[in-house]
Amino acid sequence: MKTTNPKPVIISNKKHSDRVEEIKKDVSSHPELYDVAVVKGKKDTLVVYKVKHLHRFRMKAIEKNVNKMLEEKYPKENFTVSSDYKVFLEAVRLREHIKSSDFSDQKAEKRFKEIVKMTEDMK
Template identity: 75%
Template sequence: MIIRYQILFACLFLLAACNHNPHVRDSQLALMKTTNPKPVVTDQNKSNDSVEEIKKDVSSFPELYDVAVIKGKKDTLVVYKVKHLYRFNMKKIEKDVNKKLEKKYPKENFTVSSDYKIFLEAVRLDEKMKSAKFSHKEAEKRLEDIVKMTDKTK
């Protein structure tokens, strides 16, 4: 009986040891943990200050725990994760977030979503933007595709 426990423990130990990978990207863990990506601006002529302010405003909601903001030429994508206890109020939360953003930034065109798939795509775009091979034009095109995805999911 003791030998069985030792074998079981050894197998579990080996599986746990093989699981450690220091090169795991945020997009691979985005659905399981808080990634808290930095706000991204796809238009190289715009500053990052207003985007930081938008992220701070959305993060101030107690129901939310992870926020990603991507600002393009025309659209600003705001994606967030809702804490588990507040998932029944998602429509109200989205309405409140939208209302606050429209009131504070009337000239911006916001797309707000709590969809995990959209959040994952936003994190992937953030990772691609860090690459030197990914141009601002490609990032703007990808942002437009993500915004179109939000229309399909509603």
């Protein structure tokens, strides 16, 4: 399987980098997942992942387990969790835009909110 394994992205408050790395590590520890992207905005944290092919029949249960684990371990965070490939690609694109110097924090936060809204609209 081809993985991109993007580094976690923090849009506004850079002091949470350790927590975001830890969230990525915790989600990646699930054996049925193989690629995880984490984007931390001002208020929300977006966690998107890819599910291994043989486990795709249990995607709802996997998402429920990941959500439960994150809510228990990080009760103060507001998570949006998705296994949708399009959302994963948008999170990776957002990371690439942020790496380019001409993308401001305001633009990044606006795009982040659009991605979170897209995730909620799919449910």
